Amino acid sequence: MPVTQTENGPVWRLRTPRARLALWAGWFALVALTVWCWQVMTRDTIWLFVLDAPQQAADIGSRMFPPRLAYIERLLWPLWDTINMATLGTLLGVVIATPIAFLAARNTSPSLLIARPIALFIIVASRSINSLIWALLLVSILGPGLLAGIIAIALRSIGFVGKLLYEAIEETEASQIEAIQATGAGGAQLLNYGYWPQIAPAFWGISVFRWDINIRESAVLGLVGAGGLGLQLQASLNVLAWPQVTTILLVILATVVFSEWVSAKVRHAII
């Protein structure tokens, strides 16, 4: 107990002496671990390479600059592909994730013993694999191209959207649901009148946020053959066309800034 009795009355401290000792030991262990990890990390480092890192960086930097802006012309189509890949992938992901979220949420799941664990497993499985890995798998299954990219984006989005959405469903106010139930509403009406109004802001916020992330991810999916800007990036890297690489990075940056702006606007509008 943090309260101890002394002659001058009770004394209150946040932690007991044992908890204080444990906390101190914990911090000490953390510092020790950091020092040890640093030694392991640097054991195989060839310091000669690190020493000339600034020169190497400057060398690549000088080759990348100035960017070949004329190359943008040939990037517009891949850019369009990238945006479509992100948007369609997000749509598909959200459409699949929404029913899964209702199955996974404790308060709406039809069965806590069967449906909920299955839904949670789908969510975890989708989240545990990066879109790039999904794309790698799908390119070898479906062949290279946009379709593989769209499905990879969708598969990764299911977990993200599903998890955040089911948490939002679990946070809905039970009294509002109860009130709709008490009117004699059916199951679909209960979803429409009781749950949907409560989760709608979260739903739109999550979807737009995921779209924003997917724009970034779809820009690199081309690296494994899923089409879009990434494909151009890989092609340029392969022929060491550094000014083109710079241009592609600038285009990606501009796209991400744009998607960020859109998602901020949308989220502002729904709150």
Next chain:
Amino acid sequence: MLTVDALTKTYKTGDKALRSVSFTVPKGQVLGLIGPSGAGKSTLIRCINRLVEPTEGRVLLGDLDITALPAGDLRRARRRIGMIFQEYALVERLTVMENVLSGRLGYVGFWRSFLRRFPGEDVENAFRLLDRVGLIDHADKRADALSGGQRQRVGIARALAQDPELLLIDEPTASLDPKTSRQIMRLIVEICAEQDLPAIINIHDVVLAQQFTQRIIGLRAGEVVFDGAPELLDESVLTRIYGEEDWTAMRRAAEEDHHAERDAAERMAGMV
């Protein structure tokens, strides 16, 4: 007419919330349900429309045994029972009109309700109810833009939109100030009188219960320990329901509150 017969509710944890509760509410009677927190008032009200599933006993609405109904029939029975909640339980992000019309959900199909295309007479009736509770100008506002008293009025209109044969009212004044509480209670009692509606009102405030109800049931630890006219609620009965306390002092305090309120109201009226 509502008959509750030997209703018992035992929660999974083994807590006995209700122990063989029986009573009958005739048409038009406003019944106050009082008792300390945890006495089972909320559970009792929710067992009647089976938002909480009773363990034993029966609930009869007219001749219909609600406790025996399968899910589909239960839905049809629920629309005959209007419910008004503590903290209003409006769907905050829907408009006042949508909230009132949600009282019709048991009567219209999914697509009509989804597209908000309720039958004309339902909408007309909703306007009439909003007028009755004094909110006709607020139909288009979102529910979360209203004050507490206004929200509870929407709650009342929603329950009435069901065209109910019985009202279940759970702590209607718990989050309202004393003056608004009285206005809400008066409105409920007036409407029940107009439509000859029976109502069961869960209420914490003994003084308010005595002032507005025709009959009081006292619940303690899931058992009925008093059932009678409000006038019969004396100190010994209150002790039986709530345990030892200085009841005369509480009454005096309530009266003082009441006087103070009236004084304040007069003073403010004078200032204007």
